Amino acid sequence: MRAKALTIAGSDSGGGAGIQADIKTFQELGVFGMSAITAITAQNTLGVHGVYPQSLDAIESQLDAVLSDIGADSVKTGMLFSAEIIQLVAKKMKEYSSQNIVVDPVMIAKGGSTLLQEEAIEALISDLLPLATVITPNLPEAKAILNWQDEISTTKQMEELAIALFELGPKYILVKGGHLSEGPAIDLLYDGTKMTTFHSERIPTKHTHGTGCTFAAAIAAELAKKKSIEESVQVAKDFITMAITHSLNIGKGIGPTDHSAYRQYQ
Numbered sequence: 001m002r003a004k005a006l007t008i009a010g011s012d013s014g015g016g017a018g019i020q021a022d023i024k025t026f027q028e029l030g031v032f033g034m035s036a037i038t039a040i041t042a043q044n045t046l047g048v049h050g051v052y053p054q055s056l057d058a059i060e061s062q063l064d065a066v067l068s069d070i071g072a073d074s075v076k077t078g079m080l081f082s083a084e085i086i087q088l089v090a091k092k093m094k095e096y097s098s099q100n101i102v103v104d105p106v107m108i109a110k111g112g113s114t115l116l117q118e119e120a121i122e123a124l125i126s127d128l129l130p131l132a133t134v135i136t137p138n139l140p141e142a143k144a145i146l147n148w149q150d151e152i153s154t155t156k157q158m159e160e161l162a163i164a165l166f167e168l169g170p171k172y173i174l175v176k177g178g179h180l181s182e183g184p185a186i187d188l189l190y191d192g193t194k195m196t197t198f199h200s201e202r203i204p205t206k207h208t209h210g211t212g213c214t215f216a217a218a219i220a221a222e223l224a225k226k227k228s229i230e231e232s233v234q235v236a237k238d239f240i241t242m243a244i245t246h247s248l249n250i251g252k253g254i255g256p257t258d259h260s261a262y263r264q265y266q
């Protein structure tokens with residue numbers, strides 16, 4: 001039977017991040033994609049021009065429709081915007097005994113717009129992180145969750161972040177090093193005892209809109225296919241590296257990655 005993945009995230013009208021990136025990634029990796037939209041954003045390569053959160057009723061109704069009938073082999077969360085939406089999503093994950101939950105703790109868009117209200121971080125920590133199979137914070141997100149102020153510039157410090165995040169309850173922590181200022185693009189996977197490193201060359205491009213969403217969606221797609229976490233992260237790393245290598249110079253600002261590159265060029 002075809003593996004099925006559900007994304008619970010915001011819509012990016014510009015097509016490079018959010019729900020659109022997730023569904024494209026699921027499709028490219030041969031997984032049937034479904035969605036529950038938490039917020040509509042008016043967005044393009046220049047930034048976020050409007051944020052329109054959906055009502056709790058609308059979100060709950062989408063989740064019930066999908067999960068009561070079709071079901072999902074994995075669930076990926078992205079932009080959740082508020083504490084109330086986080087609490088609702090956590091309640092539904094428990095109600096439907098959802099498995100393979102990939103939490104991408106999206107907080108701020110590349111242009112600086114708020115995608116998660118600051119006061120919602122507590123709900124993320126108390127309600128959602130304990131349900132997560134894996135969380136995929138970038139360095140600013142990892143620091144915000146832990147309320148750490150220090151500048152992170154080494155993999156040793158990334159390891160310390162992963163160890164501290166593990167205490168919050170997720171089964172695995174994947175700290176992304178895309179925001180390190182130089183060197184290869186290194187991500188660290190931690191399972192409570194072992195650190196596994198995933199490397200790629202740093203690709204010199206500004207067109208990286210939606211990298212985090214795409215990466216987390218690829219992990220969710222592979223988990224839906226019953227791959228191990230290590231295998232899933234490796235496929236996701238190859239997928240995002242290809243997508244960034246062939247990123248698209250469209251629009252006037254930060255262009256999106258090419259979700260079809262992994263299939264076309266590997």
Ligand SMILES: Nc1ncnc2c1ncn2[C@@H]1O[C@H](COP(=O)(O)OP(=O)(O)OP(=O)(O)O)[C@@H](O)[C@H]1O
Nearest residue numbers: 138176178179185186201202203210211212213215
């Ligand atoms: N320039 C780059 N070259 C190669 N890999 C990169 C580059 N930038 C990011 N990555 C990789 O892309 C993946 C996503 O990481 P990143 O840190 O960019 O996510 P993010 O900041 O959450 O993205 P977003 O801004 O879309 O939320 C990681 O595997 C990271 O190592």
Ligand SMILES: Cc1ncc(CO)c(N)n1
Nearest residue numbers: 010011012017018079109
């Ligand atoms: C809707 C949405 N989700 C996530 C991100 C982060 O890339 C974004 N820019 N927009």
